[in-house]
Amino acid sequence: MSVYTIIEENELKAFLSNYDVGELDSFQGISDGIENTNYFVNTRSGRFVLTIFEQHSFEEMQYYLNLMHHLSDHQVPSANPVADKQGLYLSEFKGKPIALVERLNGGSIIKTTVNHCQQLGEAMGKMHSAGLSYDAHQNNPRGPAWCQQTAHQVMDKLSEDEQAVLDLEIHFQKEKRHADLPRGVIHADLFRDNALWDDETFSGIIDFYYSCDDVLLYDLAVTANDWCTNDDFSLNKDKVFALLTSYNKFRPLTDHEQEYWPAMLRAGALRFWLSRLYDKHFPRDGELVHTKNPDEFRSILADRIKHSDNYFDYWI
Numbered sequence: 001m002s003v004y005t006i007i008e009e010n011e012l013k014a015f016l017s018n019y020d021v022g023e024l025d026s027f028q029g030i031s032d033g034i035e036n037t038n039y040f041v042n043t044r045s046g047r048f049v050l051t052i053f054e055q056h057s058f059e060e061m062q063y064y065l066n067l068m069h070h071l072s073d074h075q076v077p078s079a080n081p082v083a084d085k086q087g088l089y090l091s092e093f094k095g096k097p098i099a100l101v102e103r104l105n106g107g108s109i110i111k112t113t114v115n116h117c118q119q120l121g122e123a124m125g126k127m128h129s130a131g132l133s134y135d136a137h138q139n140n141p142r143g144p145a146w147c148q149q150t151a152h153q154v155m156d157k158l159s160e161d162e163q164a165v166l167d168l169e170i171h172f173q174k175e176k177r178h179a180d181l182p183r184g185v186i187h188a189d190l191f192r193d194n195a196l197w198d199d200e201t202f203s204g205i206i207d208f209y210y211s212c213d214d215v216l217l218y219d220l221a222v223t224a225n226d227w228c229t230n231d232d233f234s235l236n237k238d239k240v241f242a243l244l245t246s247y248n249k250f251r252p253l254t255d256h257e258q259e260y261w262p263a264m265l266r267a268g269a270l271r272f273w274l275s276r277l278y279d280k281h282f283p284r285d286g287e288l289v290h291t292k293n294p295d296e297f298r299s300i301l302a303d304r305i306k307h308s309d310n311y312f313d314y315w316i
Contacts, residue, residue, distance in 0.1 A: 003029040004284070005037045005052045005094060012041070012050070015093065018084045019100060021045050036209065040103065047103040048082065049206075052096050054284075056209065061097040063138045064208050065089040067131070067185060068101070074130035077123050077204040079104055104206065106198035112227050114242045119202040120195060120227060121243040124187075125250025127205065128216050131185030140188065140212040144177045147274055154277040162298065169270050169301065176263035179215070181256065186219035187211050191226045217257045220247065221264035222271070225300055233299040234307065235265070240314045248316055258315050262308040269304050273297035 007015075013024050022044030030038040030049075037052040053061055065081045069089070072080035081089040082100040090099050109116065140146075151170050155163055187194070188210040196203040220243070228239035244253065276294035283291060304311065 003031070003037050003039075004054050005096060007037075007039065007050070007052070007093065011093075012039075015050075015091070015098070016041075016043065016100075018086075018091065019082060020085060021048065021082065021100070041100070049079070049101045049103050050098070051101065051209075052093055052098045053209070054096065056097060058090065058092075058097050060138065061090050061099065063136050064211060065099055066136060067134055067211055068208050070134050071127060071130050071205075071208075074126075074133070076126045076130050077202060078127070078208070079204060079206045101206075104196045104204040106196040106201075106203040108193045108195065109197055110192065112192065112239065114238050115200065116197070116202075117227055117239040118242040118246045120190075120223070121246030121248075122250065123195075123202060123205060124190070124220065124223065124243075125247040127187065128184055128219070128247075129250045134185050138212045140186075140214040142188070142210065142271060142275065143212075143214060144173060147173065147271060150274045150278050154274065154281055157277065157281045165298075165302070165305075166270075166273075169266065169305070173263070173267050173270060176260060177215070177218075177267055179260055179263075181215045181217055181260060182251075182254070183213060184216050185211060186214045186216060188214065188219060188222065190219065190223045215264070216251070217253075217260060218264045218267055220244070221261070222268035225265060225268045225272075225297075225304075229300060233296075233303045235303075235311060235314055237314050241316065244316045253316065258312070261315060262304065262311045265311055266301060266304045266308065269297050269301035273301055 012027055016024055025042040025044060027039050027041045030040060036054050039050040041048045041050045068081050071078050079101045082102060083089055090097055148170055151166055187208060194207045195205055224240055224243060228236050228243060230236050273294055276292050276297060279291050280294055
């Protein structure tokens with residue numbers, strides 16, 4: 001959520017004239033995140049987030065925005081896109097896709113509790129369950145093939161020890177990530193900054209712009225690696241249990257999924273170690289750019305590898 005593309009006040013007013021949202025009151029660029037250009041936009045009738053998509057195609061954005069509406073329509077707590085006067089969720093600005101989305105109440109949290117993980121698990125269970133009836137399909141753009149390609153690109157930037165870890169994990173995941181496990185729509189990036197809280201009450205899921213079709217358990221692992229990790233990068237069993245127990249009420253987990261739980265935790269850590277390595281060594285220019293430290297996920301991956309057998313029992 002950095003600012004790469006500048007939108008001036010007169011340009012924003014012209015854009016908003018295509019919507020029934022009232023006149024512009026104020027707007028401000030958002031510096032968090034690294035992928036798209038985002039602004040908070042306040043009008044006479046509501047609060048919104050304006051997003052200019054820097055890397056996604058118009059076809060991809062149709063998938064994301066229609067999915068967001070589908071989930072909201074199925075009572076999944078999430079951000080809903082706003083249709084313009086022609087009933088469209090997507091338009092164009094400076095040759096890039098642009099959309100307006102309702103801004104949910106509250107903000108993100110830094111420190112998580114068992115209660116947070118319990119509420120989030122319920123929302124994820126609803127999301128995965130509702131996603132099973134979404135009829136569009138999109139492969140994971142940052143799935144196994146992307147991991148292999150990105151590993152090759154960053155390999156010579158790493159120390160010998162890091163190269164060895166990365167090479168071994170890429171080979172380990174070749175079989176694990178293609179396992180026959182329940183699949184459907186996943187968020188793929190449900191970190192703490194992509195969920196909002198109104199005090200201690202869950203407000204909703206935001207930023208579906210990595211969503212795709214993939215292994216549902218992988219999505220849970222990505223989320224657990226962020227929400228349920230202790231300060232020493234180990235997993236907090238109570239938080240994992242709360243996340244999975246609440247989730248299980250809406251989409252029951254299977255014994256077969258438990259077999260792959262440690263491997264999916266490793267897969268999630270690998271994916272974000274690689275993306276942060278790539279962003280560090282191949283940065284893009286932007287007015288407000290926030291690049292995240294890859295060392296955190298190097299440490300998380302090391303822990304998930306070391307304690308893989310123990311984490312098999314971090315289950316419901």
